[in-house]
Amino acid sequence: MKRRSVVKYAAVAAALSLGLTACTGGGGSSDAKESGTVRVTLANHVWTEGIKAAIPEFEKSSGLKVELTQLGEDQLSDQYNVKLNAGSDEIDVMMYRPLQEGKAFAKNGYLADLTDKVSSDSTWDWKDYQEGPVKATTADGKVVGVPIITEREVLYYRKDLLQAAGLEVPKTMEELEAAAKAIKASNPDTAGFVARTGKSAAVTQFSSFLYSFGGDFTDSSGKSSVNSDAAKKAYAYYGGLIKNYGPANVSTDMSWPEAMAIFTQGKAAFYTEADSLYKNATDPAKSKVADTVGFAPLPAGPAGSKPYNIPSWGLAVNEASSNQDNAWKFIQWATSKDRTLAAQKAGVPGPRSSVWSNAEGTSTYPKDLADAIAVSAKNGVGHDRPEVVTVGKAREIVGEPIVASITGADASAAADSAHDAFQKFLDSEKK
Amino acid sequence: MSVMNARSSAPARSAGRPPSLGGNVSAWSNRHRKWLFAAPAMIFVGVLIVFPLVWTLYLSLTDSQGSVRAATDFIGLQNYLTVLSDTERFWPAVGRTMTFTGVALVCEVVLGMGIALLLWRPFRGEKWVRVAILLPLVATPVAVGMMWRLIFDPNIGFANQLLGMIGIPPQPWLSGQDTALGTTIFMDVWQWTPMVVLILLAGLTSLSDEPDEAARVDGANSFQRFFYITLPLMMPTVIVAILLRGIDALKTFDILYATKGKGGGSFNEVETLNVYAYGLSFDYNQYGLSSAVLILFFMIIIGSMWLLTMRKKAVSK
Numbered sequence: 001m002k003r004r005s006v007v008k009y010a011a012v013a014a015a016l017s018l019g020l021t022a023c024t025g026g027g028g029s030s031d032a033k034e035s036g037t038v039r040v041t042l043a044n045h046v047w048t049e050g051i052k053a054a055i056p057e058f059e060k061s062s063g064l065k066v067e068l069t070q071l072g073e074d075q076l077s078d079q080y081n082v083k084l085n086a087g088s089d090e091i092d093v094m095m096y097r098p099l100q101e102g103k104a105f106a107k108n109g110y111l112a113d114l115t116d117k118v119s120s121d122s123t124w125d126w127k128d129y130q131e132g133p134v135k136a137t138t139a140d141g142k143v144v145g146v147p148i149i150t151e152r153e154v155l156y157y158r159k160d161l162l163q164a165a166g167l168e169v170p171k172t173m174e175e176l177e178a179a180a181k182a183i184k185a186s187n188p189d190t191a192g193f194v195a196r197t198g199k200s201a202a203v204t205q206f207s208s209f210l211y212s213f214g215g216d217f218t219d220s221s222g223k224s225s226v227n228s229d230a231a232k233k234a235y236a237y238y239g240g241l242i243k244n245y246g247p248a249n250v251s252t253d254m255s256w257p258e259a260m261a262i263f264t265q266g267k268a269a270f271y272t273e274a275d276s277l278y279k280n281a282t283d284p285a286k287s288k289v290a291d292t293v294g295f296a297p298l299p300a301g302p303a304g305s306k307p308y309n310i311p312s313w314g315l316a317v318n319e320a321s322s323n324q325d326n327a328w329k330f331i332q333w334a335t336s337k338d339r340t341l342a343a344q345k346a347g348v349p350g351p352r353s354s355v356w357s358n359a360e361g362t363s364t365y366p367k368d369l370a371d372a373i374a375v376s377a378k379n380g381v382g383h384d385r386p387e388v389v390t391v392g393k394a395r396e397i398v399g400e401p402i403v404a405s406i407t408g409a410d411a412s413a414a415a416d417s418a419h420d421a422f423q424k425f426l427d428s429e430k431k
Numbered sequence: 432m433s434v435m436n437a438r439s440s441a442p443a444r445s446a447g448r449p450p451s452l453g454g455n456v457s458a459w460s461n462r463h464r465k466w467l468f469a470a471p472a473m474i475f476v477g478v479l480i481v482f483p484l485v486w487t488l489y490l491s492l493t494d495s496q497g498s499v500r501a502a503t504d505f506i507g508l509q510n511y512l513t514v515l516s517d518t519e520r521f522w523p524a525v526g527r528t529m530t531f532t533g534v535a536l537v538c539e540v541v542l543g544m545g546i547a548l549l550l551w552r553p554f555r556g557e558k559w560v561r562v563a564i565l566l567p568l569v570a571t572p573v574a575v576g577m578m579w580r581l582i583f584d585p586n587i588g589f590a591n592q593l594l595g596m597i598g599i600p601p602q603p604w605l606s607g608q609d610t611a612l613g614t615t616i617f618m619d620v621w622q623w624t625p626m627v628v629l630i631l632l633a634g635l636t637s638l639s640d641e642p643d644e645a646a647r648v649d650g651a652n653s654f655q656r657f658f659y660i661t662l663p664l665m666m667p668t669v670i671v672a673i674l675l676r677g678i679d680a681l682k683t684f685d686i687l688y689a690t691k692g693k694g695g696g697s698f699n700e701v702e703t704l705n706v707y708a709y710g711l712s713f714d715y716n717q718y719g720l721s722s723a724v725l726i727l728f729f730m731i732i733i734g735s736m737w738l739l740t741m742r743k744k745a746v747s748k
Binding site: 199249262399 | 498500606715
């Protein structure tokens with residue numbers, strides 16, 4: 001008798017608790033019919049700063065209200081994981097990384113189909129978008145996102161140190177190594193070369209080296225090729241540069257903020273990084289070397305200079321959002337030709353051909369950077385990481401030999417074991 | 432209370448007139464008042480503890496991955512077999528969790544005991560000393576992690592500059608494969624020793640002075656008085672401190688994540704069970720495997736708690 005009532009109450013409590021979660025999970029479902037508030041989640045980025053300042057304009061012209069959430073990269077992806085997994089409609093517009101989460105999000109059905117919307121407005125002009133970025137935001141023939149930022153890997157260097165050493169800007173990988181060596185030898189406190197070192201973070205920047213040596217993460221049949229001769233040479237070269245000419249006591253956890261800090265503190269001569277981060281090096285408020293930074297295309301390897309040329313961020317609409325039309329209005333405004341030009345002038349390379357062909361589009365860039373971007377856009381490769389669903393895991397696997405090489409372990413053996421692990425991973429994704 | 436009972440247990444007392452609805456509700460609530468008062472707490476526990484736990488247990492028996500809403504197959508204990516036979520990530524993570532917890536706990540209890548003994552007797556300026564000692568406790572762990580990360584930066588960090596001044600070569604600290612875990616343990620000790628001090632100090636101040644005085648009269652020196660009088664009397668409090676701090680140390684996540692990021696560094700050098708389970712979920716989207724790790728982890732915590740509680744009972748007798 002007693003026991004039964006306990007069970008009954010427990011059942012009631014459980015039912016209530018489920019009811020409660022259902023209520024809170026709905027997230028204001030009372031205004032489900034096309035609400036006048038667009039909820040936008042954006043990453044911390046120069047692009048976001050520009051849009052944030054312009055949002056009042058959009059609110060005035062559209063009569064909609066914008067509710068903005070801004071997060072760091074890792075927090076952003078965790079937030080999406082939690083909210084999109086729960087099928088929450090609390091996000092209307094989301095800023096996402098087509099090459100990192102794009103495939104997984106599309107596979108899980110998190111992204112709304114924008115195919116009709118992008119082709120509905122000829123002044124906004126979808127055809128103006130570069131082909132590579134469009135490919136990255138298209139899944140199974142459907143457009144699921146609009147690219148907003150593109151990047152290519154370029155060489156950041158210190159003009160003053162090169163001049164003091166009497167060296168030319170390196171055009172090949174051999175010249176880069178020789179210059180790094182010479183500068184490190186004559187300036188004991190300065191590293192010849194710095195770049196990302198974290199197992200996962202370094203993969204994207206290492207990719208350009210991999211392509212320039214003639215390799216790739218997978219071959220034409222989709223099998224792992226991280227143990228090819230070209231890949232092994234690339235691993236050994238990238239790791240060797242950092243091990244031999246990098247900062248003393250180099251950490252193997254560096255992503256761009258750490259590597260950029262070493263360069264902008266004046267502690268390194270060469271640095272390979274995404275061009276979209278150039279403001280960090282040229283802004284006197286952030287950089288001690290703002291007036292001596294130079295830019296050049298990625299030095300050529302045995303296969304030429306083949307940097308990645310990718311859309312690093314895009315905007316998408318949450319499939320579970322009940323506010324999709326207004327979400328699209330926001331995207332349409334945020335990615336218009338004018339806004340793209342404004343963003344590009346503020347230092348964010350965009351995906352629109354018309355903006356690049358407009359002299360004003362590169363008017364604010366250092367001239368050598370604009371030239372380097374133009375060259376890289378021509379020779380670029382459209383991905384900077386393995387093109388798989390679970391990118392996070394794949395990056396850790398193919399990044400293993402990078403850190404092995406940096407710490408002086410056998411890069412070739414590490415590449416062989418990474419190859420086996422990566423092939424196993426690719427097979428598991430095919431299932 | 433008995434009056435109420437009398438009323439509620441006699442609903443059909445008044446002749447013929449059906450009781451009003453209000454009367455019914457109040458009669459019902461009177462009969463079930465012990466449940467009514469407990470309901471908010473029960474609902475809270477149900478929503479925030481029981482349901483997630485049951486859900487995690489369920490997920491750990493499926494092949495859920497990619498999206499929680501995707502179709503899953505029930506695969507029994509397969510995830511547990513996979514995890515328990517994984518010598519690459521799981522067992523090293525168990526080892527690190529134990530090392531981290533064990534070393535941090537020993538340091539914190541020994542240091543905490545020392546500091547508590549120093550603060551035990553009144554002295555001038557003790558207020559300021561207490562405030563200074565409690566400072567690390569009020570800082571957010573993530574902020575603490577960030578702060579130490581800057582201090583320990585191998586190239587531009589303050590720690591290595593300080594060592595340079597006294598002629599010691601720079602150390603890798605957080606970036607060394609062998610030194611990273613030790614450095615994070617140091618941070619944990621720096622942040623949490625004050626909590627142990629607080630607990631032990633409370634225990635010390637509640638001890639009676641007589642046994643100590645009697646021993647003093649008998650000519651025991653301070654070491655003997657500590658090891659034969661104070662420590663045995665303090666044992667239950669020490670175990671409480673170990674229990675509270677131990678559970679927390681086992682579950683440490685924020686300091687590790689703030690200093691080494693996902694996967695506990697490029698060589699997984701500080702990847703404890705918690706960091707590993709987080710990575711499985713948020714980085715690899717393997718919810719089934721991650722849940723299995725979490726359930727095993729939960730069992731480890733419950734097991735260690737039980738052992739300590741048994742120990743405390745034995746000591747208290």
